[in-house]
Amino acid sequence: MSQPLIRVEKVSKIFKTKDNTVEALKDISLDIEKGDIFGIIGMSGAGKSTLVRCLNFLERPTKGDVFIDGKSLGKMTDRQLRAQRQDVAMIFQHFNLLMQSTVLDNVCFPMRINKVPGHNARKRAMELLKEVGLEDKAKAYPAQLSGGQQQRVAIARALANNPQILLCDEATSALDPKTTGEVLDLLKKINEKHGITIVIITHAMSVVQEICNKVAIIDRGVVAEVGNVLDVFNNPQSDAAMRLVLSSGSGEVPEMKGDHLVRIVFTENSSYEPVVANMVLKFQSPVNIMFANTRDIGGTAQGQMVLQLPDDEALRTQMIQYLKDRKLEVQELSSMKEFEEVNF
Amino acid sequence: MNFINIWNEYSDLLIENTGITLYMVIISTLLAYLIGIPIGICLVITSENGLRPNKFIYRLLDIFVNIIRSIPFLILLVLIMPITKLIVGQTWGPNATIVPLVFAAAPFIARMVESSLVEVDHGVIEAAQSMGATNWTIVWKVMVSEARSSLIIGATIALATILGYSAMAGAVGGQGLGDVAIQYGYYRFQNDLTIVIVIMLVLMVQVMQAFGMWISKKLDKRITK
Numbered sequence: 408m409s410q411p412l413i414r415v416e417k418v419s420k421i422f423k424t425k426d427n428t429v430e431a432l433k434d435i436s437l438d439i440e441k442g443d444i445f446g447i448i449g450m451s452g453a454g455k456s457t458l459v460r461c462l463n464f465l466e467r468p469t470k471g472d473v474f475i476d477g478k479s480l481g482k483m484t485d486r487q488l489r490a491q492r493q494d495v496a497m498i499f500q501h502f503n504l505l506m507q508s509t510v511l512d513n514v515c516f517p518m519r520i521n522k523v524p525g526h527n528a529r530k531r532a533m534e535l536l537k538e539v540g541l542e543d544k545a546k547a548y549p550a551q552l553s554g555g556q557q558q559r560v561a562i563a564r565a566l567a568n569n570p571q572i573l574l575c576d577e578a579t580s581a582l583d584p585k586t587t588g589e590v591l592d593l594l595k596k597i598n599e600k601h602g603i604t605i606v607i608i609t610h611a612m613s614v615v616q617e618i619c620n621k622v623a624i625i626d627r628g629v630v631a632e633v634g635n636v637l638d639v640f641n642n643p644q645s646d647a648a649m650r651l652v653l654s655s656g657s658g659e660v661p662e663m664k665g666d667h668l669v670r671i672v673f674t675e676n677s678s679y680e681p682v683v684a685n686m687v688l689k690f691q692s693p694v695n696i697m698f699a700n701t702r703d704i705g706g707t708a709q710g711q712m713v714l715q716l717p718d719d720e721a722l723r724t725q726m727i728q729y730l731k732d733r734k735l736e737v738q739e740l741s742s743m744k745e746f747e748e749v750n751f
Numbered sequence: 752m753n754f755i756n757i758w759n760e761y762s763d764l765l766i767e768n769t770g771i772t773l774y775m776v777i778i779s780t781l782l783a784y785l786i787g788i789p790i791g792i793c794l795v796i797t798s799e800n801g802l803r804p805n806k807f808i809y810r811l812l813d814i815f816v817n818i819i820r821s822i823p824f825l826i827l828l829v830l831i832m833p834i835t836k837l838i839v840g841q842t843w844g845p846n847a848t849i850v851p852l853v854f855a856a857a858p859f860i861a862r863m864v865e866s867s868l869v870e871v872d873h874g875v876i877e878a879a880q881s882m883g884a885t886n887w888t889i890v891w892k893v894m895v896s897e898a899r900s901s902l903i904i905g906a907t908i909a910l911a912t913i914l915g916y917s918a919m920a921g922a923v924g925g926q927g928l929g930d931v932a933i934q935y936g937y938y939r940f941q942n943d944l945t946i947v948i949v950i951m952l953v954l955m956v957q958v959m960q961a962f963g964m965w966i967s968k969k970l971d972k973r974i975t976k
């Protein structure tokens with residue numbers, strides 16, 4: 408790839424309030440390629456919303472710049488920036504629809520801003536509503552729709568001006584799991600069908616695993632880790648990533664106390680063999696299963712388990728080797744104690 | 752009571768002056784909105800969390816609005832008589848009453864417009880910004896449209912307040928129902944006539960109120976029935 412679609416270059420953002428200053432983003436650099444579904448994940452207050460709002464300059468970085476298609480947002484005039492924003496659509500946690508306008512008028516709204524003639528706008532809006540499965544709701548008002556339906560309207564509205572990029576800030580956080588799944592499927596379909604690059608902000612690892620191909624982990628204003636979703640899941644390098652990965656089932660970091668904890672990851676080759684049971688039989692020493700979960704992601708079973716191994720160091724080393732020989736990812740959680748203190 | 756007799760005796764006078772009152776109230780409400788809406792919008796836009804914060808302009812408008820609002824209407828009416836004379840050419844009669852009514856009501860309306868508009872969900876404004884909307888579009892197509900039912904309720908309150916002021920203006924030769932109450936009811940000791948006029952004013956406020964609430968509800972699509 409010659410040039411990424413979105414390049415975040417050394418972006419810092421400092422908020423000054425009356426009594427203190429918050430450094431929400433610290434020297435962040437990121438490349439997002441065309442066609443990616445790029446997840447940005449982190450704990451509450453990590454700076455995710457601030458970062459995504461920098462991508463369309465709703466928030467102007469204190470330092471650094473953002474380039475879209477190689478064009479610097481920082482150098483644009485207000486008018487150029489407004490034109491650019493038609494190419495970078497956005498959806499929100501609370502949908503942010505015009506509550507006093509019909510569904511149809513909501514979808515037409517960005518086209519009105521773009522000065523598309525009324526009848527063309529309405530025609531396109533109806534097509535988009537059909538695509539999100541809501542053509543029969545065109546005359547309804549948002550308050551008459553469920554949360555999932557409102558988010559679909561917001562998605563149709565976001566697509567109205569044929570954007571290249573769709574930014575989603577916690578777009579599924581206000582929805583139940585089933586509706587979340589439906590909205591994520593819709594986003595995936597949009598990515599495939601229209602080739603729209605999607606940036607997804609979330610604090611739920613499950614959302615990232617569901618549809619993202621790349622992920623960046625934001626921790627207290629810095630990028631802790633960035634890479635392919637599978638790589639990060641299988642072998643997280645940073646504490647922040649490990650915390651998120653362990654929380655992928657329930658959304659919370661399981662409480663784990665004790666020494667000698669290891670996390671093992673099952674891939675498709677390994678999940679059929681009862682590895683842990685076999686290991687216990689072979690070494691004649693029990694292990695404590697602290698936590699386990701499995702997800703089926705795009706037909707691939709991804710499972711993880713946290714084990715507490717015996718105190719005997721020699722035995723422990725052998726066990727770890729045994730697991731590694733069976734092509735499992737094994738990480739020692741020496742810093743697990745730290746995790747216990749972190750709440751999210 | 753002989754309200755019926757009163758009505759029969761004074762009906763022409765009452766009907767004519769009801770017309771004058773309505774004329775003064777409606778014209779001054781319209782003119783006051785013409786001035787109050789831009790001021791209200793400026794207050795919202797220039798406030799700290801507004802689209803274009805500007806401490807200086809905000810303060811200026813804020814103080815101006817507060818000062819005029821804290822002057823009692825009757826005093827304001829007398830204070831601006833020179834201005835009234837300049838605009839209308841005389842200081843009595845319905846047209847001359849409209850001037851102080853507009854003066855008194857515009858800052859009050861500015862405040863109500865401001866409070867309706869600041870209530871608009873910030874997320875919706877942000878969504879419009881993310882679509883590349885100009886501030887002009889955001890004010891008129893997002894804020895005013897989203898706040899419309901609250902603006903209508905504000906207008907109802909404004910109408911009732913201006914009606915009250917207009918009756919007061921009657922005391923100093925403004926004509927209308929207030930004037931009749933003073934001239935006939937008070938100076939000629941026709942208490943029954945005063946009571947009839949009070950009842951008419953109360954009914955007018957009630958009708959305005961009910962109508963305003965009805966439109967406001969009808970226009971509000973946030974509530975599902």
Ligand SMILES: Nc1ncnc2c1ncn2[C@@H]1O[C@H](COP(=O)(O)OP(=O)(O)OP(=O)(O)O)[C@@H](O)[C@H]1O
Binds near residue numbers: 422424430450454455
């Ligand atoms: N307008 C603002 N003024 C002052 N501080 C702000 C502002 N916006 C964000 N912050 C601060 O910047 C930090 C990052 O906030 P941000 O909203 O980006 O977090 P987040 O990762 O989106 O969190 P969440 O998951 O809760 O939405 C927080 O400490 C927040 O308090």
Ligand SMILES: [Mg+2]
Binds near residue numbers: 456
């Ligand atoms: Mg956020």
